[in-house]
Amino acid sequence: MFNLNTMYLSKIFIEFNFYFLFILFIISSIIFYFSKIISIQKLNQNSVFNFLKIFNVVSILVSFFIHIIGFWFYCIHAYSFSLNLFSELNLYNSYSIELLDNSNINNLLPSYFKSNVTIDFFGLILLTLAYIVGFISVLALDSRLYWKNIKYIFSFNIFLLIVYIYVTVSNILLFFMCYELLLIPSFLIVYFVSPSRRAIQASLYFVIWTQLGSLLVLIAISYIIAISNTYEFSDLKYFNFTNSESTIIVFLLFLGFGFKAPIWPFHYWLTKTHVEAPSGFSIYLSGFLVKTALYGFYKLNTSIFIDVDSSIFIAICIIGVVDSSLKMWGQTDLKKLVAYGTIQEMNIIYLAFCWGDSCAILGGILFSATHAFLSALMFFLVDCVYRRFHTRSLIEINGILHITPNLGLAILFMLVFFSGIPGTIKFISEFYIFSGLLEASPLSCFILMLVANVLGLIGFSKAWFNAVFGMPKKNTKYLPMDLTFKESYIILYCYFFLFIFSYFSFVFF
Numbered sequence: 329m330f331n332l333n334t335m336y337l338s339k340i341f342i343e344f345n346f347y348f349l350f351i352l353f354i355i356s357s358i359i360f361y362f363s364k365i366i367s368i369q370k371l372n373q374n375s376v377f378n379f380l381k382i383f384n385v386v387s388i389l390v391s392f393f394i395h396i397i398g399f400w401f402y403c404i405h406a407y408s409f410s411l412n413l414f415s416e417l418n419l420y421n422s423y424s425i426e427l428l429d430n431s432n433i434n435n436l437l438p439s440y441f442k443s444n445v446t447i448d449f450f451g452l453i454l455l456t457l458a459y460i461v462g463f464i465s466v467l468a469l470d471s472r473l474y475w476k477n478i479k480y481i482f483s484f485n486i487f488l489l490i491v492y493i494y495v496t497v498s499n500i501l502l503f504f505m506c507y508e509l510l511l512i513p514s515f516l517i518v519y520f521v522s523p524s525r526r527a528i529q530a531s532l533y534f535v536i537w538t539q540l541g542s543l544l545v546l547i548a549i550s551y552i553i554a555i556s557n558t559y560e561f562s563d564l565k566y567f568n569f570t571n572s573e574s575t576i577i578v579f580l581l582f583l584g585f586g587f588k589a590p591i592w593p594f595h596y597w598l599t600k601t602h603v604e605a606p607s608g609f610s611i612y613l614s615g616f617l618v619k620t621a622l623y624g625f626y627k628l629n630t631s632i633f634i635d636v637d638s639s640i641f642i643a644i645c646i647i648g649v650v651d652s653s654l655k656m657w658g659q660t661d662l663k664k665l666v667a668y669g670t671i672q673e674m675n676i677i678y679l680a681f682c683w684g685d686s687c688a689i690l691g692g693i694l695f696s697a698t699h700a701f702l703s704a705l706m707f708f709l710v711d712c713v714y715r716r717f718h719t720r721s722l723i724e725i726n727g728i729l730h731i732t733p734n735l736g737l738a739i740l741f742m743l744v745f746f747s748g749i750p751g752t753i754k755f756i757s758e759f760y761i762f763s764g765l766l767e768a769s770p771l772s773c774f775i776l777m778l779v780a781n782v783l784g785l786i787g788f789s790k791a792w793f794n795a796v797f798g799m800p801k802k803n804t805k806y807l808p809m810d811l812t813f814k815e816s817y818i819i820l821y822c823y824f825f826l827f828i829f830s831y832f833s834f835v836f837f
Contacts, residue, residue, distance in 0.1 A: 337398075337401045338398050338399075338401035338402040340398075341394055341395075341397050341398030341401065342395070342398040342402075342452075342496075344394065345391055345394045345395050345398060345492075346492055346496070348387070348390075348391055348394065349391055349485070349488055349489050349492055350489065352387050352388065352391065352485050352488075353485045353486065353489050355383070355387075356482045356485040356486075357482065359482070388484070388485075388488070391459075391488070392459045395452075395455055395456065395459065396456070398452075399452045399455075399456060402449070402452055403832070448495075448627070449693060450623055450626055450627075450693045450696070451495030451496065451623065451627075452495075453693060453696065453697050454491070454495050454616075454619055454620070454623050454696075455491060455492065455495055456697075457615065457616050457619060457697065457700045458487070458488060458491045458616060459488070460700075460701075460825060461611065461612065461615035461616040461700055461701075461704055462484065462487070462612070462616065464611055464615070464704050464708070464818060464821060464822065465608045465609070465611040465612035465615065465616075465704070466608065467608075467814070467817075467818050468607050468608040468611055468707075468708050468711065468818060483513045483516040484513070486512075486513040486516075487510070487513035487514065490506050490509050490510050490513060491510065491620075493506050494506035494507060494510065494620070494623075495623065498560055498561050498562060499559050499560060499561075500549055500552065500553065500559055500560070500561060500564070500628075501549065501553070501559050503561075503624075503627070504545060504546060504549050507542070507545070507620060507624055508542060510617070510620055511535055511538070514531070514612070514617060515531050515532075515535065529604060531609065533597065533600065533601050533604070534597070534601050534613060534617075537587060537597040538587055538588040538621075540587055541583065541584045541585060541586065541587025541588050541594070541621075542584065542587075542588075543584070544580045544581075544583050544584030544587075545580070545581065545584035545585060545624070546584075547580055547584075548576075548577055548580035548581050548584060548628075549628075551573075551576065551577060551580070552564070552577060552632070555567075555569065555573060556569075561627070561631045564631055564632050565631060565632070567632075569632070571636070574636045575636055577632065578629070578636045578638075578641070581625060581628055581629065582625070582641050582682070585621040585622070585624050585625040586621075586625075586678065587621075588617075588618060588620070588621035589618055589621045589622060589625070589674050589677075589678055590618070590671065590674065591644065591645060591648050591674065591675050591678050592644060592645070592647050592648030592651050592652070592671075592675060593648075595648070595652070595671045595674075598613075598618075598667060598670075598671060599664055599667045599668065599671075601613065602614070602663055602664070602666075602667040602707075603661065603663055603664060603667070606711075607707050607708055607710065607711030607714075610663070610707040611703070611704045611707050611708060614667075614670050614699075614700075614703040614704070614707065615699075615700040615701070615703050615704040616700065618674065619696055619699075619700060622674075622677060622678070622681070622692075622696055625678070625681055626681050626689070626692070626693075629681060629682075630689070638682045638683065641682040642679055642682055642683060642769075642772065645675045645676070645678050645679035645682060646675075646679065646772065646775060646776060646779075648671070648672075648675035648678075649672055649675045649676060649679075649776060649779055649780055649784070650779050650783075652668045652669075652671040652672040652675065652784070653668075653672055653779050653780065653783045653784030653787060654783070654787075655668045656668045656669060656672070656784055656787035656788050656791070657787035657790075659722070659791060660721055660722045660723055661720050661721065661722070662710045662713060662714075662720040662721075662722060662725070662791075662795070663707070663710050663720050665722075665788065665791050665792075666703070666706045666707055666710055669706065669746065669784070669788050670699065670703045670706075672780060672784050673695065673698075673699045673702075673703075674699065676692075676695065676758075676761065676776070676780060677692045677695045677696055677699065678692075679692075679761075679765075679776070680692030680695065680761045680764065683764055683765060683768075685764035685765075685767075685768070686764070687760050687761075687763050687764035688760065688761050688763075688764025688765060689764075690760050691756075691757045691758065691759070691760025691761035691762075691763075691764065692757075692761060694753060694756060694757040694760065694829075694833060695754070695757035695758070695761065697753070697829055698753045698754045698757050698826075698829070701822050701825050701826050701829070702742070702745055702746060702754070702826065704822055705742055705745075705819065705822040705823070705826070706742060706746070708815075708818055708819065708822070709735070709738060709739055709742060709819070712735055712738075712811065712815055713725060713728065713735070713795070716731075716732060716735070716809070722791055722794060722795055725795045725798075726794070726795065726798035726799060727797075727798055727799055728795055728796045729796045729797060730799075732809075732810045732811065733810065734810045734811045734816070735810060735811050736796050738811070738819050739792060739796055740796065741823065743788075743789055743792055745826055746785070746788065746789075747781075747785055747789070748781065751830065752826070752830050753826065753829045753830040753833045756830070756833045757833075758780075758781070762776070762777055
């Protein structure tokens with residue numbers, strides 16, 4: 329009875345939040361429309377218009393809390409269910425939600441709203457990241473408050489609605505459309521919040537490169553639909569593909585989503601984009617956008633019954649881990665160092681999904697959440713260092729702990745989470761991934777652990793240690809200011825969610 333009640337409550341909250349976001353989208357569209365045809369000065373004098381703006385902003389926060397409540401009930405149900413069956417598969421199995429059942433509105437809406445909506449554990453985590461990482465990236469882009477920016481609110485509402493449809497849609501073609509449509513509000517958010525030339529160039533560079541991968545994904549989805557003659561994920565689970573068909577599908581999906589994830593050797597666009605982009609866009613890109621590719625690969629890979637030898641795909645991911653770990657040793661640019669650190673982690677996550685073991689997949693899902701908050705924290709700390717020393721060169725940065733003690737301590741705590749010591753969510757994630765690999769391929773598991781947790785960690789930490797503990801330059805005339813209130817707030821915000829996810833990972837897993 330407890331399992332049924334928690335599942336039912338989870339469905340209610342998630343379904344209600346979907347309707348709530350749809351209503352917010354309509355309200356923000358009305359506000360945006362009137363802001364175009366009527367001057368802002370006249371609109372600001374209108375009490376109804378001001379109320380709608382405030383209501384829309386507050387409603388986004390309310391929507392986040394509704395989502396968290398639904399997520400909480402889902403975790404309780406999944407945890408209780410897994411205890412009964414002694415299986416972790418239930419933690420990411422999907423269930424269906426009947427939308428708009430017995431409603432007259434049902435005839436007025438597109439077919440998507442009439443169909444079943446699937447919810448899974450990774451999808452709920454991705455929705456959570458959309459709220460949290462989106463908020464962090466906006467705060468990091470500029471010191472101004474953007475909740476009064478009508479264009480930004482409109483773009484963010486579209487963004488949340490598309491993300492919601494992306495993780496809940498049961499139609500494979502609509503799934504791909506939402507995957508592509510996410511680029512539009514993402515670009516608009518960057519443009520409206522930080523319309524600098526560097527930010528726009530970085531976002532365009534990201535869009536152009538990821539479209540190459542999207543073309544391969546489109547070919548794979550078209551091939552799946554042509555063979556199976558169905559558009560529903562639920563029907564694909566019961567369709568048996570031949571060995572040659574399965575190989576083609578997995579190869580196209582691996583490369584297609586690998587462009588955006590990114591994996592070796594398609595990751596070179598990411599380092600260039602991070603170097604050119606402002607910190608807010610780097611946080612948004614690494615913390616959320618690349619996770620949409622991970623989720624796409626995860627959902628298609630677990631929704632289709634295929635049996636393919638994944639040795640070559642795992643080998644590519646291991647090469648990516650080795651390549652990024654070695655490149656961390658020779659980096660003198662802090663942002664490139666962090667970029668290669670995130671690339672290393674993305675290759676490990678991709679490897680977990682390629683392996684297909686239930687333990688490894690669960691570890692990959694948890695690692696995705698870890699990577700989102702950790703990469704957001706690392707890129708923001710790099711930005712804090714740059715604003716004080718006016719350089720990202722590790723050759724010129726010394727004595728951070730002596731000059732700015734609070735910033736130095738924040739960097740040290742970041743290294744603790746990056747190292748994945750016991751008690752952190754990264755430790756739990758890697759434990760599940762390596763446990764899944766160890767049973768089938770001890771050699772691959774040993775190589776991966778040695779490279780990621782020894783070679784890569786030493787290279788990453790050594791560069792930061794020299795910058796943090798090195799002696800300040802003797803000619804330092806003006807000491808930079810320590811962390812401001814806003815910077816401390818963002819850093820504590822990241823640490824808060826890292827601690828929360830670490831705690832609940834121990835409780836549930």
